[in-house]
Amino acid sequence: MSKKPAAIRGTNDFVKDEAARFDHVVDTFRRVARQFNFRPVHIPVFEQTSVFARSLGETTDVVSKEMYTFEDRSGDSVTLRPEFTAGIARAYISNGWQQHGLMKLSAWGPCFRYERPQKGRFRQFHQLDAEMLGAGEPMHDVELLAFGQQLLEDLGVAGNVSLQLNTLGDPDSRAAWQAALLAYFRRHEDALSADSRERLERNPLRILDSKDEGDRRVVAEAPIIDEFLTDDAKGWFDRVQGGLSVARIDFERNMRLVRGLDYYRHTAFEFVTDALGAQGTVLAGGRYDGLVEAMGGAPTPAIGWAAGIERLAMLVDGVNEDPIDVALVPMNEAAEHVGLSLLNALRSGGGVSGETFARGNMKKRMQRADASGAALALVIGESELQKKAVQVKDMSEGDQTSVAFGDLGFIGGYLAERRLRVMEGEGESMPAFSAWFAANKVRSK
RNA sequence: GCGAUCGUAGCUCAGUCGGUUAGAGCGCUGGUUUGUGGUACCAGAGGUCGCGGGUUCGAACCCCGUCGAUCGCCCCA
Structure with missing residues (x-):
């Protein structure tokens, strides 16, 4: 009995109804992707470590302590993908996909993060991914959100999920806001939690979505992005919101929703649920106009989202194995x-x-x-x-x-x-x- | 990485104050005059009680460690 081989921590073996729910999520994703004309893209499960290290930011937790990184037999450092976006951006640059103009891509598969397993959080987990590269219009944001919304509706989970929306502005707006925020938090440093004082150095925006009571009181009075939006950035956000209401996609403005990395611009969003405990985010994404350029490509406006298949599968019910005829x-x-x-x-x-x-x-x-x-x-x-x-x-x-x-x-x-x-x-x-x-x-x- | 709770058959669990060969239900396998299910009955297989060490005459039960699971923090899909 003790000789039984054990699965690696944080990995799962699914059969029967669990497997049926997983497949149902993927099948539904592929069908809806076709409806929105997001074409399949197939990329490697691993990349040179630098692809993820540079794109995600050296200081993020994902890069600094959660990556599955190892040397292959030639001594090159390679990493199992912790997410899709960086690999797709790399492929876009490697292959000169700008020749195709606007690219709407969909992908799904395993991702790897060395984390402490928890409900809805695993070391090997699976994501659905949608990306639009060369997408420079606010209506592209709306289209991408509509895809996500439709997916959740077709899965029958939309009722348990709400869309949280925010803008991070353009680089000018964002820089001004971030400076004001940093100054504000430094003034109130003694009221912040230990975690947040840490964040002050590494990732001050993250203080905004802290769960700590004391932090939330400080955050409530913090400067908001709206005061710093340039006319362009405000115009962009207005058009996105206008498009969403025309598309009848309900959302809630969440001023505390942020993305830590510099290349994120404008729209940021999360579909969240309270049915999964601490891991409430079920589908999330944003605009990352700066990423392709930061990775060595031409400036390329882009936006995308990723969704956790296991998390969605836990919300889906009434999906069983098909009986035989x-x-x-x-x-x-x-x-x-x-x-x-x-x-x-x-x-x-x-x-x-x-x-x-x-x-x-x-x-x-x-x-x-x-x-x-x-x-x-x-x-x-x-x-x-x-x-x-x-x-x-x-x-x-x-x-x-x-x-x-x-x-x-x-x-x-x-x-x-x-x-x-x-x-x-x-x-x-x-x-x-x-x-x-x-x-x-x-x-x- | 931090904290809390928990690990007994394939699954869900019972197991008294530490005391003989560790139990149940479901599932699985075979059978009940060798041709009929969803509602019968009989039998069987399957556990060194997560693992390692310690205390004790004696440990599933007490102690320490370790691995794993669950929940939360952190982070994130």
């Missing part, structure tokens, strides 16, 4: 051989899913067939082989009818119609197989 229940080996070829014909003919239940006594076989959730059971024994027909049992109705091997297509037809009705929410109206078969068999003559 048919359960094959053969009575003996000869029947199993024939049954398998019938099942394979159904699979290749009409996308029917199925499984064989050939172990244990008859009762056990039916029990397992039932547990599989199959709509129909195909029972084949000696007498069926002789008659060249299968017994088809409707598992929810309990009725059973004989179907000649040559009429197998009706099973595919029944299942297809059933799927359609279920999709339209009218699964209840589907007749039992025996009645449906009798009616359609007659009609086909």
Whole structure:
């Protein structure tokens, strides 16, 4: 027992409903991405360490203590990606993607951060990512937010989530605000928590979203960005807000929402929930006009967001594993051989899913067939082989009818119609197989 | 990195003041005249009580350490 291999701390193994929820989040993301014309981009899971170290900022926690960094066999320092944006920016520069003009990209996959695991926080976690590069209009911000909003709605979690919005202004606004903020916090340094006094040196903006009571009292009186916005920056933010209300995307202005890094400009946002404890941010992003330039490319306006797949999967409910369509229940080996070829014909003919239940006594076989959730059971024994027909049992109705091997297509037809009705929410109206078969068999003559 | 709580079968848990071969439910495997489930019954497999050390005649239970999980801080998706 003690010899059992253990998973690495902060990693997860998902099966069954957890895996189904995870996939549902990804499937939904990919579908909505197509609707918004965000095209797939595939980038490496690891990069030269400098890609992340320079883009995220040497002083951030992510870079200074949370990266999975190691030397490869040639002695180069490489790092498992802690997020997507830096890698996509690097690819944009490496490949000269500015030739494509506006690029709307979507990606998803694992990211790695050496953190203390907690609810909704893991060392290997998975993100959905959306980026717009070469996007220099306020309406691009609105479009990107609309994508995020639509995703949350299609996942059915929008009701538990609210959009917090802020602006960091352009570089001039931001620099003036930051200087005023720093001066203000220094005046009130003795009222700040130990953590925040630390932040004063490294990342003063972060004091704004501190959870400490005392800090919040100081923050309440702190200078706000609006007093420092240039006309351009204010105009930008007004157009974003105007676009959001036209798009009917509700948001809440949150003056304390910030981004620590210099290349962030203008729009910053987070979709948050209180259903996940301390890890309430479910989808977050902002405009990072300065990043591509800071990494050695041409000045490129850009905006993007990332969402935590595990966090979204924890909010999603009512997603279960898909049951199979048919359960094959053969009575003996000869029947199993024939049954398998019938099942394979159904699979290749009409996308029917199925499984064989050939172990244990008859009762056990039916029990397992039932547990599989199959709509129909195909029972084949000696007498069926002789008659060249299968017994088809409707598992929810309990009725059973004989179907000649040559009429197998009706099973595919029944299942297809059933799927359609279920999709339209009218699964209840589907007749039992025996009645449906009798009616359609007659009609086909 | 800091703090709190918790680790007993695959899962959820019980296990009295430290006292013989550590239990239940579910699940799993097989069976109940060798052909019928969603609601029967019988049997079986499966645990060095997270790991290591200590106290004791004796430890699942007490002590120390360690690993892991959970929740919070920090940080963030």
